[in-house]
Amino acid sequence: MQARDLYSFYGKSPVIQGVSFDLAPGEFLAVLGRNGVGKTTLLKSIMGLTDRCDGGLAFGGQDILGLSTPQRSRLGIAYIPQGREIIPQFTVRENILMGTFARPDGKREIPDYLFEMFPILNEFITRRGGDLSGGQQQQLAIARALAMDPKILILDEPTEGIQPNIVKQIEDAIVRLNRERGLGIILVEQNVPFARSASDRFLVLDKGRVALSGKSQELSDDVVEKHLTF
């Protein structure tokens, strides 16, 4: 995925201003920054959920700014939004099945490895999504995204507001998906130690612009001090 001088607008105000980055297939990018600097908006722009975008955004060599949100998803971009946004009235099975609607081959199978990764989902398969705990809902949201057999996974603060014992499970799952299944990952994260250990590259946003970017091992405590503490 490539972004070139990307601008993204809500109404007339540009929230993302000239962001560029490159992400090779299977690479792991962490997007960092304080609250309100446009991290979520950057992810929404990739999915085409903001009012308007300018500049360049390509996926797999194809320009995607002109594509609709469903078209983008069918290219293999899976988005797991902040707050999870599973469908509360749907059962766990229906929620996962919904992920398969984005498969370009039209298959409607739920891959078995999802249940190995998150056994709780198999146990609760007939419950309503809305009855699950926050952590279980987050696992469900990841399973839904994986059901579409994506090439890249976009996660917006997947461990925010989740009980600590599940946070570790989710972090491990994200790392495994990247290392073992070769999934590209864009992760917005507040937890800097996890972002540093898991990701290949990082991007620090400030006021809608890239303040700093580089390889994750270069993410020193000085950088954290300067750009990420309040």
Next chain:
Amino acid sequence: MDVISNQLFAGLSMASILLMIALGLAIIYGAMGVINLAHGEFVMLGAYTTWALQTYAGIGILLALPIVFIVVAAVGWIIEKVVVQNLYHRPLDTILATWGIGIILQQAVRLGIGAESRFVKGPELLSGNTQIGPLIMSNYRIFLIFFSVAVLYGTWLLMTRTEFGMKLRAIIQNRGISECYGIEAKRIYSLTFAYGAGLAGIAGALITPLFSTIPTMGTGLVVDAFLVVIVGGLGSLIGAASAAVLIGEATALFSIVINDTLGRIAVLAGIIVLIRFRPRGLFPTETRR
């Protein structure tokens, strides 16, 4: 006693017509929050399509049903694409727009076909009556009741057991995330609107033997259908069904006790009282906007 049972039957057959009209309204409102004031005109178009098929092609009502469904659904689909789709973020304007479309359709039929009443023959197969004790039931009206139950069941299956229904339910609950998982909300909306219009068309076809086919025939019917939707609870299928029976029967029974006009007033007064105590209808659904 005879009078009452016969009126109950008449009320039930009226309820089945109301149900088919109200289903379309309820689905369109439930899915996209659009109050479709052109719905009565879809009923009218269904009736005129049936008349045209019978008069010019010799096709009877029963065989005409699938054709009528497709024709009126196509009209609904075009209207959704051209007008309604551009107004989803302005719900109040859709009321005005669909009202305008209704007037245009009505006047177009008046100019093109004429204002005089058209006659459509009922199906031979269903002529005659069935008598059980003192209760005399026309076979056609019995058919109407069963047919509307089948339509209700079919709609329920469509909404709960098909991929289309699942996509629609996903969009109703969260349009943004549904689009992120490959669901083309615009396409689903168009098809849903077309389906609702098609149901109205079928209702229009089926009432041709019972009502006079005139350009304004839909207006009165759609008022009753709106009452059904409001009493039943917006967007609820089971609510629409029970409210249709309730209103059909109440109208029929009041008209024995008092006369038709006063019966109508009594039904409306009853609905006002009901709405006072259950403002969201008998079966309110939680996940609507």
